[in-house]
Amino acid sequence: MAQELTGAEMVIRALKDHGVRHIFGYPGGAVLPIYDALFQDDGIEHVLVRHEQGATHAAEGYARSTGKPGVVLVTSGPGATNAVTGLTDALMDSIPLVCITGQVPTHLIGNDAFQEADTVGITRPCTKHNWLVRDIRDLPRVLHEAFYIATTGRPGPVVVDIPKDVQFKRGPYVGPSNIKHKTYQPRIKGDLKKIEQAVEMIAQAKRPIFYTGGGIINSGLLASQLLREFVRSTGFPITSTLMGLGAYPASDRQWLGMLGMHGTYEANMAMHGCDLMIAIGSRFDDRVTGRLDAFSPNSRKIHIDIDASSINKNVRVDLGIVGDAAHVLEDMIRLSKAKLLKANGAAIKAWWMQIDGWRARNCLAYTNSKDVIKPQYAVERLYELTRGRKTYISTEVGQHQMWAAQFYKFEEPHHWMTSGGLGTMGYGLPAAVGIQVAHPDALVVDIAGEASVQMTMQEISTAVQYELPIKIFILNNKYMGMVRQWQQLLHGGRYSHSYSEALPDFVKLAEAYGAVGIRATSPGELDAKIKEMIDVKRPVLFDCVVDQFENCYPMIPSGAAHNEMILGDAAGEPAVSEAGKVLV
C-alpha cells in the first residue's frame, strides 16, 4: 500500500525502513524540511557534528565498526563540498555510506543560487553512484537503490541530492521490498571451475602465502571465520594489508604481520619468495607491491575479489576469481575437503624454517629510552593496558598510524578503523565519534599525531555534547613525522615546512572544550597516565610527548622491491641494507 508522504518524510521513513538508528549531519537552508521531519520523529538519533567532513568520517567509523551503512545528512553547496573528502575516503576504502544532501529548489538549479553547487557533478568521481532527484515520484525508489548499491557488491559511498521543493512535495511512498536493479547485479558466487583450479594450485604449493585485505572485513564476520578455518587447515603463512588487520588473529603462529611499505620483514620477504600467492579481498596497491617489475617474481598468483576491475589492474595474476570472499572461501573449503587436500608437508615445513629465519631478525625492534617516550613504546603500552577490554582503535595518517598497525595486535575484525587508500589526515577523531556512537560501552581510542588531529579537532566538541568518552591518544613529536622522515631519508634532511612552530597546549585545549586533558612526558609515568585515561568516563585528549626524531621501520624505500627493505638500527644485522645506505 502506497502512503502519501512529503519528500522529507520519505527520507526519514526510508532510513527507518533500512534499519538506520543513527545519522551524522549538519543542518542548513536547503535541507531544513528534512531536519523538520527528523524533529517530529523519534526513531532516529541525529549526531550534530561541527564540520561536514567530520560527519562523513564519523559515518565511516560507524559503518566499519558495525558492518552497517553509515548515513550522513548535509545541506547544499558548502555542506556537500565539505563532505567530499569523506566520500572519497569511503570510496577508496570501500565503506558503505549513504549521504543525503539538500539542493536548491529545482527551478533555481543552474542559476548560481545561494549555496548552490553541482553536487552530483562534484561527487560523481568520488561516489559509487549518485542521483539528483528532480521528481518526487522517483524519490522512494532512489532512496532504496541508494542503500542497495552502497551495501552490496564492493561497498562504497552514494549521494542522493534532493532539491528543497522536492522535499516539500507529496507523493506515494513504497517500501523497500525486493529491490532489484536492471543494470547493477554484483557477482557473489565465484566460478566453481576456477575455485577447483585454485584448490589444485594450493595443493601443489611448496612456498605459499595468503595475502588478504579489507575485502574480508567488508564481506562480514563469516568471511573472517572461514578465512581462519581455511588458513589453519592448510598450515600456510598469512599476511594482510593495512585494511585487512583483524581478519586473522595477530596472536596466531601463522600470522606474519602486515606487509607493504612499513610491513614486517618476514611478511615482505615471504611475499617476495613465495611460489603461490593467494590474494583475497586485497588489491595490489602500490604501498603493498613496491616496485612492480620486481614484485614476487617467481610466484603463481590467485586473486579473489568481488570487483572484476581489481583483477589484473596492477599485477597480472594466473587465476582471477570474481566473487564475495565468504562465498568463495566456503566453496574452497568444501572442495578442498572433498579432494582430501594434503598440503605438501615437507616443503611447507622447509618454507616455515625459512620464514622463521626472517622472523628472527626481529624487524620491529627499537632502542627504548629511559628519558624520552619512544612512540613504539607508547603504542605497546597502550596495547598491553587495553588488550583485555572491548577496544576499538582508529588512527589518523602518518608515522603513528604505521606504528599502531605494527604494535597494536588485532584479534578480531571491525575493531581497526584507519584511512588506508586515501590517507586522510583528520580521519581518526571523527571516526572515533562514530565508533563510540555505535558502541557506547566500548573503549574507543584514536591513535593520533599532533598534526593530523588538528585537521578535525573541532569534533571533540561533538564528543563532549553527546558524552562520547573517546580517547584521543596523540603521539606528539611536533613534526609531521612521516613527512619529516621522508625529508630526512630522501630529500637530504631539508625539513621544508614539516615542523609545527606553534602548537596548542592540548591539555588546556581539552579543558576549553569541556573534555579532559592528560599529558605524559616520561616513560616512567606513561602507564599510570594511560590507566587514568582509560578510567575517565569522558572524552580525553592525551598529549603523549614522544621522541621527535624516531623513524618508522622497516621501510621499503622508493622504487625498491620487497627484498630491499631498510631495517631500523635495533633490528638484527645488517642494520641498513646497501640500497638503504644510498638513500640515507
Added chain:
Amino acid sequence: MTEQPKSAYFLVDTKTASVRKTFAVLVDNEAGVLARVIGLFAGRGYNIESLTVAEVDHLDHTSRITIVTSGTPEVLEQIKHQLERLIPVHKVIDLTEETPGIEREMALVKVSGQGEKRVEAMRLSEVFRARVIDTTHASFVFEVTGNQQKIDAFVDLMKPLGLVEVSRTGVVAITRGAEAM
C-alpha cells in the same frame, strides 16, 4: 631499469605498444550517464579517439555509446571492467575482439572554389561515392560515409581544392553476423 625518483612512487617502463580498440556500451539513457563515461576516461587517463552516442531504444530509454580508444592490452582490459562497474551500464562489448566489427563514420565536407579546382573536387567526390547535398556557384557540401581512413583520405584530397570546413559524426560500429551484442 629507469632511475627511480625520490618518491614513494616508482616509474614503470611501458614497452608494450598501444592498440586501437572499439567498444560498444549499452547504457540507460538517464541524466548524467555520458558524463559518467567521459569522466571515467578523463579521471583514469584513458584516451578517447572518437565517441558517439544516441538513444537506440526509445521505449526502454537505452542509449548506445561507441568509443574508439587506444592503450596497452592491460589498459584496454581495465577500460572494459571500469565501464562495466558504472551503475547505468547494461553491457560492454569489445567490437574488435574476435572478428573486427563493421565501422562507419559520416562527414559533411564544405569545399569552396571555382574553375578547375571545382571540377576536380566533383570528380574526386564520385570516386569516394560522396553525395552533394548543398551547392552554390562557388561551393559544395559533400556527404561522405566510410571508415575513418576513407574520411581522412577524402578530407586530405579536398585540402588543396578549397576545403573550408569539416563536420564528422565519429565512429559507429556493430558486429558482423546474425547475433546481437
